[in-house]
Amino acid sequence: MRRPALGAHDNLDVSTSTVLLILGAFLASAVEMVEALTIVLGVGVVRGWRSTLIGVGAATIVLAALIAALGPALRLLPIVTLRLVVGALLLAFGLQWLRKAILRTSGYKALHDEDEAFRKERDQAATAAQEQRMGLDWYSFTVAFKGVLLEGLEVVFIVITFGSAQGRLGLAAAGAGAAVVLVVVAGVLARGPLERVPENTIKFAVGLLLTSFGCFWAAEGVGVHWPGDELSLLGVIGFLGALSFALVRALRRQRLAGLPVGAQA
Amino acid sequence: MRYLRSFGRFWWNFIVGDDWRVAAGIAFALGVTSLFTHGGIDAWWLLPLAVALVLAGSLWRATHRSA
Numbered sequence: 001m002r003r004p005a006l007g008a009h010d011n012l013d014v015s016t017s018t019v020l021l022i023l024g025a026f027l028a029s030a031v032e033m034v035e036a037l038t039i040v041l042g043v044g045v046v047r048g049w050r051s052t053l054i055g056v057g058a059a060t061i062v063l064a065a066l067i068a069a070l071g072p073a074l075r076l077l078p079i080v081t082l083r084l085v086v087g088a089l090l091l092a093f094g095l096q097w098l099r100k101a102i103l104r105t106s107g108y109k110a111l112h113d114e115d116e117a118f119r120k121e122r123d124q125a126a127t128a129a130q131e132q133r134m135g136l137d138w139y140s141f142t143v144a145f146k147g148v149l150l151e152g153l154e155v156v157f158i159v160i161t162f163g164s165a166q167g168r169l170g171l172a173a174a175g176a177g178a179a180v181v182l183v184v185v186a187g188v189l190a191r192g193p194l195e196r197v198p199e200n201t202i203k204f205a206v207g208l209l210l211t212s213f214g215c216f217w218a219a220e221g222v223g224v225h226w227p228g229d230e231l232s233l234l235g236v237i238g239f240l241g242a243l244s245f246a247l248v249r250a251l252r253r254q255r256l257a258g259l260p261v262g263a264q265a
Numbered sequence: 266m267r268y269l270r271s272f273g274r275f276w277w278n279f280i281v282g283d284d285w286r287v288a289a290g291i292a293f294a295l296g297v298t299s300l301f302t303h304g305g306i307d308a309w310w311l312l313p314l315a316v317a318l319v320l321a322g323s324l325w326r327a328t329h330r331s332a
Contacts, residue, residue: 096282223302
């Protein structure tokens with residue numbers, strides 16, 4: 001793999017990819033944590049905070065342990081193998097985000113409604129049976145634990161893959177951590193679900209970043225030399241961004257033309 | 266056994282998702298890119314092109330499924 005000594009040009013490359021790395025981890029974490037916050041709030045306001053917050057804490061410990069264990073383990077792989085594996089995984093994973101975001105933006109898939117999700121969570125929490133285990137309200141604990149764990153797994157996946165492929169696990173984790181703090185503070189201030197967060201726009205941006213990074217690294221992993229090295233990452237983002245907007249426009253036109261009726265992803 | 270099956274299904278849904286053809290198309294494109302690069306052709310353009318085709322194809326299938 002070509003990695004010349006750092007010069008002024010490489011410093012520019014490094015800062016571009018580093019900024020994108022932190023941005024990707026931050027945005028992915030923010031959007032997933034908004035969804036986790038809705039679940040936690042829905043349970044906490046109805047059934048009390050003690051068991052709910054213990055569930056949140058337990059899930060956070062599991063997620064942090066996963067990053068601490070898997071991140072350094074991945075770095076034991078040779079960089080070419082790592083970038084191929086991580087790139088291919090990111091590509092498959094990122095395309096899912098991008099595909100769903102395009103379907104939502106073009107009107108083929110319903111947008112996620114945090115307010116409705118909150119009401120649903122609150123209603124379920126109100127009718128669920130009381131069961132005490134280990135001194136905890138078991139429903140509150142398990143729902144908060146599962147909610148944070150499942151939403152957080154995607155963040156962990158992104159942090160580990162982004163961070164390890166670029167050798168900057170700490171920065172990726174810091175970007176994700178900053179988003180968690182921001183969402184929690186916003187949630188406490190708002191005292192409700194953050195329904196005004198433009199989730200689909202953020203998911204669109206994250207999907208675009210994941211797919212672009214995945215494409216870039218996977219190609220490097222099979223021996224491709226990108227023209228302009230890491231600067232060509234911006235070209236990949238630009239190409240896939242333009243393609244995505246073109247697809248959104250085409251799908252909107254198709255939907256408005258009434259063909260096909262009732263199609264769902 | 267049931268636990269293993271659900272564990273496998275979870276990771277399949279997590280990585281591959283709704284359309285397995287996307288992951289298969291990417292794997293195929295990576296294989297072809299590898300053949301090109303090992304044959305001395307620096308095919309940096311192939312994977313972005315494959316991503317574009319795979320994405321467009323998957324969206325077409327998703328929006329025409331119940332047509």
